[in-house]
Amino acid sequence: MKPTTRSLTKYRGEECLNCGTPLDVEDKYCHQCGQLNSKKQLALKDFFGEFFSNIFSYDSRIWRTIKHLLFKPGFVSKRFINGKRFSYANPFRFFLSVCIVFFLMIQTIEFIEKYTDHEVAKVLNKNGDQGSNIEVDNGVFSISVKNQKKKEKETPSDKELKEIENEPYIGKYIAEKIREDQLKKIKEDSLKAINPTKDSSVVVTQKYLDSLGYIKRLYKQLEYYESFTAKNEITDPETALAKMDHNNTRWNQAVFEKTLLLKSISDNPSVLVDIILPKLPLFLFLFTPVLTLFLWLLYVRRDFTYMEHLIFAFNVFTFVFLSMIIITVVELISFDYVNLASFFFLFIGPFYLYKAMRNFYNQKRFKTILKFLLVSFIFVIGLIIGISLLLLVGIALY
Template sequence: MSNTLPEKQTGRKAAKYRGVKCLNCSHPLDLSDVYCSYCGQINSTKKLSLGDYIKEFFSSIVNYDSRLRYTLKDILFKPGTITKNYVGGQRLKYANPFRFFLSVSIIYFLLQSLITTFSSYNPFVNLNNDTPVVIKNDSVVTLGNLNIPNQEVIIHDSLDTKKENLISEEDTLDKEKRTLPIKPKEPKEITYYSEAELDSMSFSDRLGKRFSLYRDFYTEYDIANPARALDSLKHNNTQFNRWLYSKNSSIDRVKENPFGFANYMLGKIPFFLFFFAPFFALFLWLIYSKKKYSYMEHLIFIFHIFGFVFLGMLILLLPDLLIGDEILTGILFMIIGPIYFYKALRNFYMQNRFITIIKFLFLNIVFNVSVTIIAILFFAITAATY
């Protein structure tokens, strides 16, 4: 008989190391408890060694990979079933739906931003403005480092002649420009509204007229400092008025770098959807009120749908890049997405096909209208904070 005990008897889980109180949360334990029933920490008083630390490190990775593997597999190939299992109590088997959605969406936009950044740089573009050397013989023309056979080139003398002609024409134009009288810039007519006039208007009119006045004043006089501009306009130097006037600089930044604003807006989409998901879950709660699901369970269903959409876009990001067009992403939204949503409704809420199709069509109409409204609000909020 071997004198060596099994690893579970000699490691941190051995009975001789167990205590009567959890070292993490002080919950009372029995000597037969391997783990704390309250916080889940191992019941062990053994000091942590290097070997124990390495084992726990790899054990946590394996456990995380297991949850991620099950989440990816079921969210891709078992629409609605993952929500049914999660709501039914299988919480440790899957990743948290809220955290999974945020993680996948943020990873997607980070990769998309990197691809956009690198694709805008073309290493094959000749950034050297120097004129390439042209050498001509009877059979080969050398243009820079390229050997072009049987190719005719323009003689340098004719190029120099044309260049001299262009220079002389430019000099003539410059002389003509100097002789022409310069017309002074005509001042733009600005419709002025005093604070008293603005206060007499409705909220929407007051906001529109105020911003129109600030925009015209900014464009005409190019005064970027809000306090100075408000003083010139004899308007109250309030925080709102300063903020509204400062949006003129934001408009200029958007005009100068529209792609920067687009990237800024795209980066906010995951958080925007995260906060508006409760609004979508409200429709499911109303439509499926007889199924006696709680509001939180409907919300989990929505986040699983969102998670699938961003996971699909993440998977198709590289293939679409190689193809050169977003064909696969279009198929995801136009064909795969609707089929997935229908199957998810069917598997989770367990209603017959006819009722599910009716509710599926109604929810699509509601979601399309609400997404349009929310997108407008999202653009306005994003522009206001840019």
């Protein structure tokens, strides 16, 4: 990179202007504090030149870290602990930065999808029938009849689907989504016919609930609210509690809201992702020291410190989130027709962990495979426990 004007030899001084350390003319930077050795007055051109120079220098380090993390398992960790620390991003800060980028991207996608659903419905209804209206809720398409006092959702006819399919740009995609929703509804109805819901005719009074212990009361309340919501399409807690003749307390409202959440999870398990994802970085950040302790015990006879194992673990998790960013971008570009997440977690992720352990710890293949299996077992157990806790906390705070 071309040197900046302020770094030229003729502007260098005999001491650092920042810390006063004696310097030679050959010293471009202060060896004590790192400041540029220059007596030249700061000009606008110099200021922006240094600014962009620092940005591109930092970016080159970031891109080098990303490239080597993705395609050279264990390489970054090994180079970093061997002293090549200025060539790569700090593993702890980089892990947090990648997590922030990933979840900002997820939140942005969710916002855009909701906005797009609204706009799609508005466009489709612009020249539509006056008696019906297409509604979109998180990608689920339905037709509501306006002429009735109470709106009822109806499935579009084949003729209506063909009209939607002929719409320019996204008509075919929307028609396919509606057909998928119809097929899903048919399957759900068949399952309800085979496994009917609990009898909702049995009335559970507030007085009866008050006579029960805490655990039994909560179980009975959830069971009764579940049967009530299955029979009545009421989502407002105050209205539902008034109809059940239950006290309008914060406890009863919270239990009713959790019942609705559990019902939405059973109808659409993808809701779990919305609950778990925002808390996943915190879980990994807290779980990493535990996994590192296991690695330290597993390689106790090797000359690795706990901190070096921790750097390795953070780099592996950074690779996971970098890969999820790439997978999400591929899904967006392919309009969700290409889904690589399952393939990644079943094949690419485990293979990457094995190669990273092999390259970082430099052990033979058989030993590495055994230790890889042990680490995978501990990670799966920790993941199950962690996700269970995340679900309990997430459902409680959702």
